[in-house]
Amino acid sequence: EAGVAQSPRYKIIEKRQSVAFWCNPISGHATLYWYQQILGQGPKLLIQFQNNGVVDDSQLPKDRFSAERLKGVDSTLKIQPAKLEDSAVYLCASRITFGTNANYGYTFGSGTRLTVV
């Protein structure tokens, strides 16, 4: 089974520039998540999709972050404009089912390390 694919692996941009990250989840996984992990911290959920609909985006800074999951498969996360504090690893994860009352964990991609200078 192929894993969760993310690209690019690394990105360095100047503040106020724009950046986009791409994620291809495991085939058949209905739920897709974007997490932000700042160095030394645990992952923080940014947005959760169920198929192509947004389930939870309460922690997404919507003035600068946006995400979409067209056709319920691939997803892109965009930051525009970037700030210094956006430097982090952006992790995509997928899960076969929705909700926490089931015996399935997440499958994570390797992440995109963003550095804003």
Added chain:
Amino acid sequence: SQQGEEDPQALSIQEGENATMNCSYKTSINNLQWYRQNSGRGLVHLILIRSNEREKHSGRLRVTLDTSKKSSSLLITASRAADTASYFCATGSGNQFYFGTGTSLTVIP
């Protein structure tokens, strides 16, 4: 906060020793998961324990859950240098899992 908190923040042991790390949380949960993260990589799912379970084993891993104390522990027996990583607990409540801040484990060969 709904996220778990791992303890200790950092742990250094000799190869062959056992490593124990703990997770405390504040809200009621459906289940709890443990993940491993090697430096510069994504998280790898290790084990999931449901709220009605008290102990679960997987290879050299043993997880306990005490819902009355809102705490869980992860025991890695006979540690290896390859176990060096950060370990996170994730508590599942509602439709989300909330990750803790992690325990950094170093196993010295």
